[in-house]
Each structure stands twice: as structure tokens, then as C-alpha cells.
Amino acid sequence: MEKRVMTDSKRRRGLVAVSALLGGVLVLSACSSDGGNGADGGKKEQQNQADEAAAKDASAARIAISPKNGSDNASINNAGKVTVSDGTLTEVKMQTEAGTAVAGTISGDKKSWKPDAQLERSTKYKIVATAKDSDGRKAHENWSFTTVSPTNSFIGNFTPDDGKTVGVGMPVSINFDKAITDKKAVQSGITVSSSSGQEVVGHWFGTQRLDFRPDDYWKGNSTVTLKMNLDGVEGADGVFGVQQKTVTFQIGRNQVSVVDAKTKTMTITQDGKTVKTIPISAGAPDNPTYNGKMVISEKFTETRMNGATVGFTDDDGKGEYDIKDVPHAMRLSNSGTFIHGNYWGAKSIFGSANTSHGCVGLSDAKGAGDKSTPGAWFFNNSLIGDVVEVKNSPDKTIQPENGLNGWNLSWADWKAGSAV
Secondary structure (H helix, E strand, O other): OHHHHHHHHHHHHHHHHHHHHHHHHHHHHHHHHHHOOOHHHHHHHHHHHHHHHHHHHOOOOEEEEEOOOOOOOEOOOOOOEEEEEOOEEEEEEEEEOOOOEOOEEEOOOOOEEEEOOOOOOOOEEEEEEEEEOOOOOEEEEEEEEEEOOHHHEEOEEEEOOOOOEEOOOOOEEEEEOOOOOOHHHHHHOEEEEEOOOOOEEEEEEOOOEEEEEEOOOOOOOOEEEEEEEOOOOEEEOOEEEOOEEEEEEEEOOOEEEEEEOOOOEEEEEEOOEEEEEEEOEOEOOOOOOOEEEEEOOEEEEEEEEEHHHHOOEOOOOOEOOEEEEEEEEEEOOOOOOEEEEEOOOOHHHOOOOOOEOOOEEEEOOOOOOOOOOHHHHHHHOOOOOOEEEEEOOOOOEOOOOOOOOHHHOOHHHHHHOOOO
């Protein structure tokens, strides 16, 4: 009895051992099927061989496009540039999401392509580029990006314009369409230089205006260059510059005209020599003309002047004056100060009485057609940017930000307003 039990026990152990061995064989067989002995393994091996063959036959040309695929806030100046290495470009197509084609040019060496003109803001663009390597094998790339939106960008409107000839008092004045909080970053992206070698410094008036000028007036007959490298510069939180341009303008002869409100005369000098003295009528005692150095910023052969627009109204709220054809008018301030022709006043007032609401008046003719009048002569011999300096008036000195009149700040005070 005891012997039979022992035999059964051995038999059970033997069965367990056989089962374990068979289980091991089954496990090994299952793992080895991924090695290619089964149907699935054979298919995978075939795919691997096909992939290797395709890789060996792939073009060596490598296409690169900027900015990053799918990016937002892309530059309107530099985005969309396509380059290729180890090959040459054969075709590049760029269009807006709406399907409008963008003209562009492949470089002479066929290594790069870029749009012919500045891109639009808030626009999604798509690019399809094709290149080939030395064996003629083609490479393709599909790309898209969206340019910066007006909400997330700022622009500086500047004066004077490119190619203009202006007077020696003309500052470079830039007015930004959004408040700038990082003034240093923005000013660092702008340079103004003169062929005369004069030091030029920027001065901020508030958060949206930046003017540049030298210590003294520009040298006559010099060339001034403005460079704006603001593309991608963050002027405020999440608000980026988009401008990348160079502007040059010429400085004409040095003309400065000094108005003496006490003697009621204006003396015009060119390059340091007196060329003419003209009798004038400045602001009346109740409305005197500002003192100070003022720059001619606009010229109008004829214009309307309505007192209501600058606060001169009667009891009915109408302008104390409304002259619809003021001849030979030149703006000196943003608040309404002009030097202009006057045909309605008696000829006797010029040189003898101050009668205006703050402007400087010169004898003139209705219709602005008589070239012999003092008003016509001064208009025809003045440039935007010329300086008109008023002295001996009972009024205060004009504020430097009222017009292009930063010359009323000392050089030390001007430099103190720089952010760099």
C-alpha cells in the first residue's frame, strides 16, 4: 500500500516535468514566430526591405522653410523664405488660404526663394516647394504659417518721407499706433545718422512718439538716414514690430527766420546771410503768439481757418473767425499756430500792429495768385522743416511736443528723454 503511493507520487512529478518542458517549447515557438518564420514575420521583413530600398533611393535635397510650420505671428518681411541644401529648387508655389497666389523669385543659383513683396498681416499662407538633387531625385515640402495680426503688432508712422528735401530743423518724428512699454527695445531697433557726422539722439514724448535730432540744426546739404529694424521687436506685452526699412532724405540750405513780435518784423537768413526782412502782424495782446523755435510741418497754398476748431468761439458757439481761403499757410504747431498770408487786414497793420489770434500774418492777396506779395515770397522760398523762431512775444515758449518743436529743449534735457 505504501509502495503504490510512492509510485503515484513519482508519476505525478514526471507529468509536471513533461508539461513544463512542453510549455517551454510552446513559449519558444511563440517568440520565434516574430523572427520571420511565420506569415506575419515574412510580411514585416518584406516591408523593412522596401523601406530600406526607398531610403536608399530618396533625394539628398533637403528643403527648409521659415518660420516654423504652423506658427503664428510670423514676420511680414522675412517669412516665407525657402532654402535647399544638397540640391536645387525646381518650383515653389505660395498662396493665401483663400487661394491668392503670391509672387516670388528663385535665386540665380536656385538655392533659395522668397516672396517679391511684403506679406499681409493676419493672413495664413501655404507653401509647396519642390527640389531635386544631383541625381535628379525630387524632394517635396508642404508648409503653412500665419502672419502677425494688427492687434499683435505695431507700426511707426514717420516723417519726413523717403527722398524728400527738407529744412535744417526737420526732426525724424515717429508716431507709433500703439503704446510702447519697452522703449529701450524699440529705440534700440532704430538708428538715425547724418553724412555730416553729427551725433543724433532720440527723445520720447509719452509712450507713442519718438523724435530724433542732433544738438544743433542739421548741417545744410547733408544726407540723413533712418533705419528701422523693428521686425519681431516686442514693444509691449505680446505686441511686435513689423517694419524693416531704410529711409534717406536730404537737408537743403540753412534757412532760419526770426520773428520779432515787438518790432513786428521777420528777418530771413540763408546760410547765415540775411536775404530779406518782411513786416508782419503777430498775435494780439489778448492772444499772443508763442515764443520759441518752431518748425514748418505743413504747407497749403490755400486753406480754411475756423476759430471753432482751436477754441475761439463766440457766445453762440460759432468760430470768432471762419476764413475759407487763407493764402500761403504754413503750420508751426499742432494747436493751430500758422505763419500765413493775410488779404483781409489793412495793409497798414503789417509792421505796426499785432492783430491775430496767435498766428504770424504777412501781407498777401486773395486767391494766392499774386507772386509779388510778401506772403507768396515767403511761401515759395520756404521748405517743410525750415525754422521760424519767435521772440519778444508776451506769451510763453511753445511746448516741445506741440508740433515738431523739440529744439526748445536743451541738449541735456533732450538726451535725458532717450531710453538707450
